[in-house]
Amino acid sequence: MGKSLWLWRIGFLAVPLSVYTVVVVAPLLYSFYYSLTDWNGFSPNYNFVGLDNFQRIFRDPLFSNAIENTVIWMIAAIIIPTGGGLFLALMLHEGVRLANLYKSLFYFPISLSLAVIGQVWIWIYQPRWGLLNVVLREVGLGQYARAWLAKADSALPAVIAAWSWQQIGLAMVIFLAGLTAVPTELTEAAQIDGANRRQSLRYVVIPMLRPASIVVIALAVINSLKSFDVVYVMTKGGPFHSSDTLAMFMYNECFQKYYMGYGSASAVVLFLIALVVVAFYFVWQMRAMETIYE
Amino acid sequence: MRRRLFLSVLTTLVLALGVVAPVAGQGDVKQVTLLHYFSGELGFDALSQIFNNFKASHPDYIVLTNPVGHEEFKTQILIMLAGDEPPDIFSYWAGARVQFVVDAGRLAPIDDLWESAGLDAVLPPAIVSGATIYNGQHYLVPFGYHYAGMFYNKQVFADAGITELPQTWDQFLEVCEKLKAAGVAPIALGSKNRWPAQFWFDYLLLRTAGPEYRADLMAGRASYTDPQVVRVMELWKELVDKGYFYPDANAYDWTDAGDLVAVGEAGMTLMGTWLTGYWDGTVGLVPGEDYDVFPFPVIDEGVPDAVVGPVDGWVLTAKAKHAEAAKELMAFLLTDTESQAIWAKGQGALAPNINVDTAIYSPVMIKALDIVKAADTFAFNYDLATTPPMAEGGLDMFARFMDDPSGYETYLQDTENVAKEVFGK
Known part of the structure; x- marks a missing residue:
């Protein structure tokens, strides 16, 4: 029995592991391999160029621009969806009327693909008849109306705003789940000890939400590192690379310029950055869990 | 029991694959x-x-x-x-x-x-x-x-008092001025996806420096900082500075530019003949009645005549x-x-x-x-005339230029840097 159970375990594990190897591990190794070549994507022939691609990448202004934008995205992702989601969750948890309706409404964007969201926000940002400019003109702020996605200084924030609109709902749901896990005994005890609502929120509820915050922030960071679809749909990284992210840079180098080797090198760099972030998050999470359950 | 389950899953998989196979080789x-x-x-x-x-x-x-x-x-x-x-x-x-x-x-x-x-x-x-x-x-x-040509709204031209189509650059500027005075944007351009702007660069270069120089530039034998290219950007900049382009070109696509001309908010657009497919089919304009086409005007006499298209x-x-x-x-x-x-x-x-x-x-x-x-x-339009990585650099330059033409000298220098990388100069 013991032996056949092991066979079953291995058998079942083999299926996901082989899929994982084919769709994740192998392409990853290929990227490492191609990052050392000058492959153009079309040709069956290519040369090994050693670390040339990596030397070039750190001199490339478009790459540093993409790094900068990705960092901006990451910071925004930590602040906006987390803050907004926490705020909504606290409000709805307080027992607002029709709370379930609001919960569904705020969660609704998660069920849409980012391509659809991007298209909807393109209409919102449309300079002539888009919702945003029309509202601005109606309330007398017409001087702020602009071609949001066509200007280098507003394209990136505009795309991040569209993306955050979806992410806030996700953060809200995770925080709501976290809130239901806060024992009412604790908040009641705090009230008996004379804490007002603000104090009980600050010293009891929010610390208890730490596991939920960790999940939300980790998701935000990881999603910001791979931000591509919404950028591709809304601006393709434009105008003139002002909304390029690392993933967009990678796509442009590989599939627009046909620098497959060079694009692979940028993929490797992105992978290393993600690795550092994930390692950092992992250590932090382990520590956080220890302090909570001690 | 377990073994039988395993076997049945396996047979199902094999059968499922078998169904797919016969389609591939049909006698x-x-x-x-x-x-x-x-x-x-x-x-x-x-x-x-x-x-x-x-x-x-x-x-x-x-x-x-x-x-x-x-x-x-x-x-x-x-x-x-x-x-x-x-x-x-x-x-x-x-x-x-x-x-x-x-x-x-x-x-x-x-x-x-x-x-x-x-x-x-x-x-x-x-x-x-x-x-x-x-x-x-x-x-x-x-x-x-x-063929990429200047497609214009006949009614808008008539309302602005334009009786003759421009053949020279001076006549073209006059037409633009008349349209502007009549309260319409003379030129619509939708450069959101960058490539629609390339026809301006192509024609300005072909009408001044000529097809041979352009072929050299496309092949990396000439430089984007050459006086010939600088002149192109200066001619183009004059049009933008005079307010002849519908504002925020980078916010619109080529169909948007087509719509602007179709409804009479703009006078003309430099676009390929696929625009007629869009206008006749989707918008419902009548060719020859609602709109017509004229070739890009002559700038320098004696330069061989060239047309652009894919x-x-x-x-x-x-x-x-x-x-x-x-x-x-x-x-x-x-x-x-x-x-x-x-x-x-x-x-x-x-x-x-x-x-x-x-x-x-x-x-x-x-x-x-x-x-x-x-x-x-x-001549092929820019993104088909030069090698793909170079085309990316040039298309970026056109979009940047349409956003703010004043920095054209920097843009040309940046584009030349791309050219050096691409052509190994």
Whole structure:
């Protein structure tokens, strides 16, 4: 029995592991391999160029621009969806009327693909008849109306705003789940000890939400590192690379310029950055869990 | 019990795979697989009709087509070729892009087909030499081509008191001034996807420095900081500075620019003849009545006349599994005048086959055809004339320029830096 159970375990594990190897591990190794070549994507022939691609990448202004934008995205992702989601969750948890309706409404964007969201926000940002400019003109702020996605200084924030609109709902749901896990005994005890609502929120509820915050922030960071679809749909990284992210840079180098080797090198760099972030998050999470359950 | 479950899962899987297999090898039916980017408004219906006609006249053939969006196509074909699972034939843009794939060894020459089908006899010589031959061999069968010209709203021009179409640069500036005085934006440009701006660069360069210099620049033998290119940007900048362009060009697509002209908020737009397909079909304008076309004005006397446009064609992959059947289809798509006519009408294209009756064309398309015939040179537009990584750099420059033309000298320097990297200068 013991032996056949092991066979079953291995058998079942083999299926996901082989899929994982084919769709994740192998392409990853290929990227490492191609990052050392000058492959153009079309040709069956290519040369090994050693670390040339990596030397070039750190001199490339478009790459540093993409790094900068990705960092901006990451910071925004930590602040906006987390803050907004926490705020909504606290409000709805307080027992607002029709709370379930609001919960569904705020969660609704998660069920849409980012391509659809991007298209909807393109209409919102449309300079002539888009919702945003029309509202601005109606309330007398017409001087702020602009071609949001066509200007280098507003394209990136505009795309991040569209993306955050979806992410806030996700953060809200995770925080709501976290809130239901806060024992009412604790908040009641705090009230008996004379804490007002603000104090009980600050010293009891929010610390208890730490596991939920960790999940939300980790998701935000990881999603910001791979931000591509919404950028591709809304601006393709434009105008003139002002909304390029690392993933967009990678796509442009590989599939627009046909620098497959060079694009692979940028993929490797992105992978290393993600690795550092994930390692950092992992250590932090382990520590956080220890302090909570001690 | 467990073993039986395992076995039944296994047999189901094997059976499921078995169902798929027989479709692939069906006796003596000749099959052709084909990938193309003519989806949606770019002629999908017309192409379906053409394939139906092919099936009707070639009952033993099966054409498996796969339409992909214009932008997604560039990625899709790359993946299929690199994965050694290419379609037999695919649609592609003549010029630097075909050259790129030819140089990568992914395409098969079709000189034998050229001879046997007598393709030289049905094509204008300029198209044969310019679009079909790469490294001395024939690779591409032209399917349709386009001409980029100045499409204008006749009513708007008449309302602004414009009685004669501009032939020189000074006359063109006058026309712009009149339109502006009449309260419409003289020129609409939708450069959100960058490429629509390239026709301005192309024509300004061709009308001043001429086709030979342009060919040098496209091949990396000239520099983006040359006085010839600086002059182009200065001429272009004058138009922007005078407020002749509809504002925020980078916020709009080419169809938006077409809409602006169609509703009379702008006077004209420099665009390819596919605009007529959009205007006639989707918007419902009447060619020759609502709109017309004129060639880009002469700037410097004595420069050879050139027209700009892309040529769409079919190429055969080096690893095509059904090469002979595929060649039969390629020849049909060019030599069958009915298919050529359906295509020209459906997509708003010009038919490369010279035997196509010009009666199929709208008056505007006939004018476009005459302009092309009268020109000394047919030049590919920028992103098809220069190699793809260079084209990316140039297209970026055009979008940047339309956002703020004042920094053109910096943009040219940046573009030249890209050129140095691309051409290894």
